[in-house]
Amino acid sequence: MEKFILDEERVKSCIDNYKRIKNDVMETAVKAGRSENDVRLMCVTKTVEPEYINPVLDLGADLIGENRVQEYCSKLDTLHLDGVEKHIIGHLQTNKVKYIAGKVDMIESVDSIKLAKEINKEFKKADAIANVLVEVNIGKEESKSGCNIEELEELLCQIAEFDNIKIKGLMTIPPICDEAEARKYFAKMHDKFVELQEKSISGVDMQILSMGMSADYEAAILEGSNIVRVGSAIFGARKYF
16 A cells, blocks of 8 residues: 655645635625625535545534545544534445444435435434435436425435435535526525425425535625535645546
């Protein structure tokens, strides 16, 4: 195995990037007519070594997101996680749910009754409640997971029946497009979010709208997002092994 060598310049860059983006998020929230603390900044740590994540956590970052279960579990013992909320945000396979039962604060990528059933089963075994967001494929892209927006309400009602799951809101990833087009997708998602809030579906606590990433988080905030998931803009380009 290749020996890890800490890049001090990258550490400094991560710290500077986090401070800048945190400020951007607060300023954009105010620009959108909201409180500066209305939007949470998630640090997405996929493929990032703990040595670069911990300095950002030490600055006060209180929310991280991981895509892969195996990577998430391998980092838990080395991250400075006191007071830090931990989300799984990538596509979750049913056979991986058992490894995170009781070990995550939220699963943002629930998109089927099959997955919800497995989450309920494994979290019940762990005597834990799974807070979840239902993922919506807002662009109806074949390459992406998520339910169609037309099927969303029915899926919410089905998942709400499970005793060990609490639905907290919605998550989406729009197609790659320019800012004006992205804002249309985000606005459509926000409209559905508000509609579902007003319906007050039993067992659904529609409070979180997670949308916006490194390239489009400002557009997402302007259209109502209250969690933005930022990885490469903080930690640099991802490494794939």
